[in-house]
Amino acid sequence: MSCRKRCKREIFKFAQYLFRLITGTLNTDSVEDELELSTVRHRPEGLEQLEAQTRFSRKELQILYRGFKNECPSGVVNEDTFKDIYAQFFPQGDASTYAHFLFNAFDTDHNGSLSFEDFVMGLSILLRGTVQEKLIWAFNLYDINKDGFITKEEMLDIMKAIYDMMGKCTYPVLKEETPRQHVEVFFQKMDKNKDGVVTIDEFIDCCQNDENIMRSMHLFENVL
Numbered sequence: 001m002s003c004r005k006r007c008k009r010e011i012f013k014f015a016q017y018l019f020r021l022i023t024g025t026l027n028t029d030s031v032e033d034e035l036e037l038s039t040v041r042h043r044p045e046g047l048e049q050l051e052a053q054t055r056f057s058r059k060e061l062q063i064l065y066r067g068f069k070n071e072c073p074s075g076v077v078n079e080d081t082f083k084d085i086y087a088q089f090f091p092q093g094d095a096s097t098y099a100h101f102l103f104n105a106f107d108t109d110h111n112g113s114l115s116f117e118d119f120v121m122g123l124s125i126l127l128r129g130t131v132q133e134k135l136i137w138a139f140n141l142y143d144i145n146k147d148g149f150i151t152k153e154e155m156l157d158i159m160k161a162i163y164d165m166m167g168k169c170t171y172p173v174l175k176e177e178t179p180r181q182h183v184e185v186f187f188q189k190m191d192k193n194k195d196g197v198v199t200i201d202e203f204i205d206c207c208q209n210d211e212n213i214m215r216s217m218h219l220f221e222n223v224l
Contacts, residue, residue, distance in 0.1 A: 050117065054120055054128075056120065056128070064119075068116050075116065077119075079100065079103045082102075083095070083096050083100070086099035086102075086165070090167065093164055095164075097165075098161035098162055101158060102141065105140055122137070135207050138207075141158070148199070149198065149199060150203065151196070151197055155198075156180060156183045159182060190203055
């Protein structure tokens with residue numbers, strides 16, 4: 001099996017694991033609790049509010065929460081646990097930096113932990129969101145300092161983290177300067193007005209005109 005295929009397999013394995021982490025067994029039998037909690041640190045919002053805020057049905061939210069509660073009895077996931085999940089599925093490299101960036105993208109209130117609401121809101125966008133919503137979410141991932149712009153250094157940090165995560169599947173095949181070379185190409189393409197930063201409008205416009213990116217946006221639309 002080629003290195004690229006192995007990398008894709010590992011990414012898909014992680015996606016499956018993350019999905020199982022959130023949904024448990026997806027067994028709908030006896031799913032009758034109304035998000036009842038008695039011994040957890042975090043109490044999620046009511047079903048009606050989450051149903052209104054996401055594209056999941058009431059039954060889907062019940063199933064999602066049942067699995068989440070089984071895997072995360074405290075009601076929250078911290079960054080170390082999130083990194084451990086990534087480490088299991090990318091043993092050939094160092095996934096900690098990319099996992100950190102991804103954790104921050106899910107942690108929209110920036111309190112250092114992921115609640116059920118954080119997961120559900122993120123999953124709703126990634127699985128059921130419009131192309132525009134998914135691109136906004138991706139922009140937020142690259143906008144590391146959350147100032148509303150993507151700099152070349154931020155894009156480079158993400159790119160390096162991805163290559164570090166892939167480990168043997170990229171190095172030593174790719175040269176050390178490859179991440180920066182890729183970023184130079186991507187950044188020049190996205191920074192339409194050449195002001196040294198990429199705005200969300202520039203990011204969305206560029207991505208929407210890229211066939212490969214558009215295909216990836218539809219990858220998990222029918223997971224649930």
